[in-house]
Amino acid sequence: MRILHTMLRVGNLERSIQFYTEVLGMELLRQKDYPGGKFTLAFLGYGPESTHPALELTYNWDRDSYDLGDAYGHIALGVDDIYATCDAIKAAGGKVVREPGPMKHGTTVIAFVEDPDGYKVELIELGTQGS
Missing domain, CATH: 3.10.180.10 (2,3-Dihydroxybiphenyl 1,2-Dioxygenase, domain 1)
Structure with a gap:
């Protein structure tokens, strides 16, 4: 087994993709809209998903912010x-x-x-x- 990805819900997908690509140097690996569910998934990382873990950004079209909670670390x-x-x-x-x-x-x-x-x-x- 290996870790495939970690998912974060984001309030503004374009802003988050810009941060992870332009500030942290990740590459946008793939992105897909799911109109029936009103969400978009974007996968970013430092190499292909076949060999590297990815970060999944989930953008729900009807949400622009989330409470982070106190269980999440980093x-x-x-x-x-x-x-x-x-x-x-x-x-x-x-x-x-x-x-x-x-x-x-x-x-x-x-x-x-x-x-x-x-x-x-x-x-x-x-x-x-x-x-």
């Missing part, structure tokens, strides 16, 4: 240079809500970014995790 992305990545995210209009640095009670270097709907995305500097 999506985590590995990056080579967290400081340069955060600078690039800010330059692209992204919102860094926790600046890069070691995690509390450890040495793993992390940062957090927030997407347009308020979902958190953790950045982890590769090679520092596990400590």
Whole structure:
């Protein structure tokens, strides 16, 4: 078994696709409207779905916002240079809500970014995790 995708409900599909592609560098893999159900699905990722997990954005045509709830945590992305990545995210209009640095009670270097709907995305500097 392997993880195929994680789904997030979004209030504005175009805004969310722009964030994940232009700010976080994902590729739009596929997108399809379901008129009978009044929703659209968009799948994004860093490689083909046959070998890489994807992020599924679900846009319900009659909703423009959601309560995030307190059980959801975050999506985590590995990056080579967290400081340069955060600078690039800010330059692209992204919102860094926790600046890069070691995690509390450890040495793993992390940062957090927030997407347009308020979902958190953790950045982890590769090679520092596990400590």
